[in-house]
Amino acid sequence: MRTLIILALFALLAAAIWFAVAAWERLGGGEIPFYGYLAIFGGVLVSLLVGGGLMGLVFYSSRHGYDDGAHRADE
Secondary structure: OHHHHHHHHHHHHHHHHHHHHHHHHHOOOOOOOHHHHHHHHHHHHHHHHHHHHHHHHHHHHHHOOOOHHHHHHHO
16 A cells, blocks of 8 residues: 555656646746756745744644643633
């Protein structure tokens, strides 16, 4: 079952890459300049930092009891 799931995920990844390449070629697909790569790298880095920071805050909040009041209000 695990192998089937992994194969399905790789198939989805291959389809996404194929779609991205096909769309890039149909829209003109010129060469990306150096500052374009810097912008992509910066965007990915900032997104990972924000996502990691938010997940860290979620775990910190959960482990230090800040979420307990919200759970008691639901009961």
